[in-house]
Amino acid sequence: MALTIAVCIKPVPDSEYYNKITIDPVTKRLNRDGIPTVINSMDKNAIEAALRLREKHGGRVLAFSMAPDTAIENLKRVLAMGVDEAYLCSDRVLGGADTWATSYTLYKAIEKTGPVDLVIMGNQTEDGGTAQVPSQLGEWMGVPHLANVIALDYEDGGMVVKTKADRGTIRYSLKLPAVLAVTRDCNEPRIPSVMDILKVGKKPMRILRAQDLDLNPDFIGIKGSPTQAGEIYSPDMSRKSEALVGDPDEIALRILDELRKAGISIG
Amino acid sequence: MDLENCRGIMVYCEIDVCGIIDNSLELIGHANTLKEKMEHYPEVTAVIIGSDVGSLITVAARHGADRVIMMDNPRYRVYRPDLYSDALAAAAEKYRPEILLVGASLSGEEIGPTVAMKLHTGMAAHCVELKIRDDGQFVQVVPAFGGKVLGDILCPGFRPQMASMKAGMVSKRIFEGKVAEIESFDPDVRGFGDRLQVIETIPETRKRVSLSNAELVVTGGFGIGTQEGWDKLEHMAELLHGVSTCTRPALDAGWTDKEETMVGTSGVAIKPKVYLGFGVSGAAHHTCGIKGAGLIISVNRDANAPIFEVSDFKVVSDWEAIVNAITARLEATSAVCPDPDRA
Ligand SMILES: Cc1cc2nc3c(=O)[nH]c(=O)nc-3n(C[C@H](O)[C@H](O)[C@H](O)COP(=O)(O)OP(=O)(O)OC[C@H]3O[C@@H](n4cnc5c(N)ncnc54)[C@H](O)[C@@H]3O)c2cc1C
Ligand SMILES: Cc1cc2nc3c(=O)[nH]c(=O)nc-3n(C[C@H](O)[C@H](O)[C@H](O)COP(=O)(O)OP(=O)(O)OC[C@H]3O[C@@H](n4cnc5c(N)ncnc54)[C@H](O)[C@@H]3O)c2cc1C
Numbered sequence: 364m365a366l367t368i369a370v371c372i373k374p375v376p377d378s379e380y381y382n383k384i385t386i387d388p389v390t391k392r393l394n395r396d397g398i399p400t401v402i403n404s405m406d407k408n409a410i411e412a413a414l415r416l417r418e419k420h421g422g423r424v425l426a427f428s429m430a431p432d433t434a435i436e437n438l439k440r441v442l443a444m445g446v447d448e449a450y451l452c453s454d455r456v457l458g459g460a461d462t463w464a465t466s467y468t469l470y471k472a473i474e475k476t477g478p479v480d481l482v483i484m485g486n487q488t489e490d491g492g493t494a495q496v497p498s499q500l501g502e503w504m505g506v507p508h509l510a511n512v513i514a515l516d517y518e519d520g521g522m523v524v525k526t527k528a529d530r531g532t533i534r535y536s537l538k539l540p541a542v543l544a545v546t547r548d549c550n551e552p553r554i555p556s557v558m559d560i561l562k563v564g565k566k567p568m569r570i571l572r573a574q575d576l577d578l579n580p581d582f583i584g585i586k587g588s589p590t591q592a593g594e595i596y597s598p599d600m601s602r603k604s605e606a607l608v609g610d611p612d613e614i615a616l617r618i619l620d621e622l623r624k625a626g627i628s629i630g
Numbered sequence: 631m632d633l634e635n636c637r638g639i640m641v642y643c644e645i646d647v648c649g650i651i652d653n654s655l656e657l658i659g660h661a662n663t664l665k666e667k668m669e670h671y672p673e674v675t676a677v678i679i680g681s682d683v684g685s686l687i688t689v690a691a692r693h694g695a696d697r698v699i700m701m702d703n704p705r706y707r708v709y710r711p712d713l714y715s716d717a718l719a720a721a722a723e724k725y726r727p728e729i730l731l732v733g734a735s736l737s738g739e740e741i742g743p744t745v746a747m748k749l750h751t752g753m754a755a756h757c758v759e760l761k762i763r764d765d766g767q768f769v770q771v772v773p774a775f776g777g778k779v780l781g782d783i784l785c786p787g788f789r790p791q792m793a794s795m796k797a798g799m800v801s802k803r804i805f806e807g808k809v810a811e812i813e814s815f816d817p818d819v820r821g822f823g824d825r826l827q828v829i830e831t832i833p834e835t836r837k838r839v840s841l842s843n844a845e846l847v848v849t850g851g852f853g854i855g856t857q858e859g860w861d862k863l864e865h866m867a868e869l870l871h872g873v874s875t876c877t878r879p880a881l882d883a884g885w886t887d888k889e890e891t892m893v894g895t896s897g898v899a900i901k902p903k904v905y906l907g908f909g910v911s912g913a914a915h916h917t918c919g920i921k922g923a924g925l926i927i928s929v930n931r932d933a934n935a936p937i938f939e940v941s942d943f944k945v946v947s948d949w950e951a952i953v954n955a956i957t958a959r960l961e962a963t964s965a966v967c968p969d970p971d972r973a
Contacts, residue, residue: 381778381914382936461752462743470824472959490775492895493755495743496709502747507826509714510740519840523829528709529736530646530838534829541825589752593769593782600921600940607927615943615955617928618906621943622870625904625925627846629870 366517366539368413369479370446371469371500372428373403374437375490375535382444386597393595402437405485407444407552408545412515413483414445415550423447425476429457429468432570439449442563442627443566448477459585459592465498467582475576479540481522482526486510486544498543508542509535513549534557631726631749636789637700638794639665642718642725643690644735645680647833651841652797655732656694659803660760660795661731662694672728676810677721679714681707686910691810694803698810705819708828709737712821715744720817722749722790729768730790731760733797742794752785753792756895758918760793760800762810770925776829776895777918789938798842814882838890839873846872847902847923848895850864851916852879853909853949862884863908866953869960875900877916894919908949 376384377500379626426441428434429452438449452472454551460468473479482504487494489610494510501508513532514525522537527546537543580589607617619629639661643654654676661674663922676695678686681704690698701717717739722730732742734756754770758780761769770783771792785791841847848867854860858882867874875891875898893900894916901922908929910916917940919928928937929952931944938944945952 374774378776378915381775384775384778386779386827394973402957461753462745462755463750466747474657487896492774492776493743493753494739495746495753495755495774498740498743499747500742507827508709508824511736514791527736528831529644529651531831531833534707551890576908589746589785590749590754591784591786593784594656595774595779595781598780598918599777600917600920602940603940604938604941605943606944611951611955612959613945614947617944618943618952618956619959621925621927622846622904623904624897627870627904628870629963 364520366416366480367422367478368424369414370406370409370413370424370426371411371438371471371482371484371496372406372426373440373485373488374400374428374430374434375403375488377401378489386595387425391594400433400437402440403488405487405545405547406550408442408547409483409485410444410446411550411552412483412545416481416517419625422480425450425479426523427469427472428452429460429465431473435568435570438568439563440555442566442568443560444553445559446586447566449568451568451570452576453570456478456573456584459588460583461588461590462493462499463589464583464587466503467498467587468576468578469496469500470503471576471578472571475571481539482542484542484544486546494544497542501542504540504542506540506542507537508544510544512543512545515545559607606622624625631751631789633725633787633789636726637670638675638725638727639729639731640675640722640725640790641854642730642738642741643686644675644685644733645678645686650678650686650689650735651735652802652969653735655689655802656797656800657731657733657795658690658694660800660803661729662682662803664760664762664768667842669766673873675725675727675953676700677718677719679706687810687812691808692805694805699810700812701776701815701816702807703816704816708831710821710826711740711744711838712826712908713819715741715748715818716819716821719745719748720819720927721815724815727790729798730792732792732794734794735797738794741793746792751788751790751792752783754783754785754795754884755794758799759793760795768969770824773895773918774912775916778914796899798901835870839853839888841873841875841891841898841900844873844900845903847875847900847905848872849877849905849907849910850880851877851907851910852883852893853911854880856887859950862950862957866957866960869957870908877910881909907937908953910937911935912940917957933940
């Protein structure tokens with residue numbers, strides 16, 4: 364059976380630049396100026412997993428993202444990787460969503476574009492990083508869902524999945540439709556070639572506004588989010604940073620001395 | 631869930647072959663700290679889901695549970711996220727806690743948000759701090775951008791207010807002789823039925839390194855550079871009776887396979903008496919896991935390495951020179967008495 368697979372993509376600030384993120388002391392807003400936006404790393408694993416299933420079993424891969432219009436650039440990259448169609452849910456009223464409202468909006472967008480057999484997502488983002496959206500999307504859809512997926516395959520009309528557990532691994536079988544969240548152990552995402560990038564222009568990409576989605580206004584954006592964001596701050600972790608100097612042996616003695624003073628017993 | 635008639639703090643107890651995991655016991659302890667700041671001094675309820683787990687009641691009580699809800703049924707013998715989530719959601723619906731805490735373990739990360747959806751409530755993930763404000767509001771502090779930023783999360787309009795917290799963020803508390811009220815609860819939960827099946831559970835055979843009681847932690851970063859270098863660092867850590875831990879790039883390099891010793895956002899938070907770091911740059915992803923350390927000493931050849939800012943003592947040097955010198959000192963001592971176990 365050919366599979367229709369949805370992948371969910373979140374554009375995030377590039378983690379290489381996290382040291383440049385500051386908080387404006389007056390507005391208390393996050394300042395991300397000059398920090399490029401990239402596709403969340405594990406979402407590339409999700410795309411790769413979906414493409415491999417399509418290559419093996421046939422079908423289509425559709426990408427969904429809830430983000431501002433600028434995310435078009437990120438979705439072009441997603442299409443270059445080999446995804447067939449991309450949908451961007453972008454509307455001011457969707458902003459400020461927590462995971463509950465985010466998963467609802469993604470659910471409605473996927474429902475709108477037609478039934479899918481499988482949803483593959485990243486296990487966790489690099490910015491908010493709650494790892495909550497996949498299970499919550501699975502609940503909205505009312506289908507089996509698993510997180511921490513490290514291997515997956517489609518067999519006999521269902522998925523066979525391996526997940527990383529706290530003390531080992533678990534193998535599951537799931538009937539479709541299902542939602543799976545994959546980790547970076549799942550695969551090595553491909554890098555698009557120039558040819559792939561040239562094909563992007565021909566692929567369908569659509570922006571979905573709130574009115575296109577039959578949304579319950581009480582379930583979206585800040586209003587629909589059970590959690591509210593309060594103050595944000597940068598934790599001050601600085602310590603005295605006293606330099607230990609001398610030749611290596613002198614430094615070694617100083618370190619051992621400090622260990623003893625801190626209550627570590629050394630022979 | 632709405633706000634009506636909600637009371638107390640519920641903690642989900644996760645179980646492994648050894649019993650209730652530390653992560654959950656820590657949360658039961660912390661729930662007691664929270665309740666002491668709450669006006670009506672509510673109950674702390676532990677929920678135990680499993681098969682043949684009656685012996686764990688006393689463990690939960692000793693760690694601070696006023697009441698234990700036992701969901702003891704053979705259907706919970708093998709972990710299945712859908713069944714466990716249904717069970718916990720049913721317990722929350724029946725006992726209506728104001729606050730519901732879950733460990734941010736891999737399974738907690740599956741169960742927590744699923745339960746939050748079922749109950750139509752909010753959940754704050756991977757909290758680094760949970761507190762009751764003077765006005766009584768429960769405040770959940772979450773990290774973002776790998777710990778570079780912290781934000782307060784509130785959930786004033788929905789119950790229970792759900793939060794997850796990683797192991798090691800708060801300490802266990804012991805309530806000697808405490809006896810808990812016990813209730814059995816056995817709702818008919820079915821999860822996704824045969825739409826989700828466990829084929830097999832493959833337990834880890836390797837013994838895991840425990841970091842919860844480690845007094846001295848020696849961390850190696852990517853700056854260690856080679857496997858030989860790593861082995862040398864581990865040797866020194868052994869001589870010091872310390873536990874060696876790693877950063878993510880050091881783990882990715884394959885110098886160690888003990889992934890449970892990776893410190894930081896995607897690994898563990900530690901609070902040893904001393905953290906001794908070599909060749910670690912000090913990314914927020916890593917340092918947010920060491921802020922509980924009593925003393926931080928770091929060695930890096932780059933005088934501008936961010937790790938120095940968060941260190942009590944810094945050594946600007948090649949790591950190997952320092953490790954060699956410490957090792958030589960320790961070997962000189964232990965040469966007199968080579969087997970520390972006999973001493
Ligand atoms: C400082 C800060 C703290 C926050 N803390 C919380 C909190 O504690 N609780 C809470 O409910 N919300 C919180 N949020 C809001 C949360 O980050 C957003 O709801 C976000 O849109 C989705 O959550 P996530 O990034 O944690 O995703 P995760 O659940 O970590 O994402 C997993 C996967 O879901 C998919 N996905 C997630 N978001 C999108 C999207 N917008 N479009 C397409 N696919 C997506 C991707 O495949 C992703 O890999 C916080 C936000 C900030 C800035
Ligand atoms: C979503 C996400 C989650 C992450 N989670 C984690 C996590 O949980 N834990 C974690 O650790 N990282 C995590 N990371 C990675 C993190 O961002 C950093 O990349 C990582 O912590 C850096 O590790 P490092 O200090 O070992 O390596 P590097 O940053 O490469 O630093 C190596 C340091 O060694 C020094 N050095 C080199 N040679 C020598 C020498 N001969 N002598 C002395 N010093 C030397 C260099 O000056 C440098 O400062 C995460 C990243 C992302 C994106």
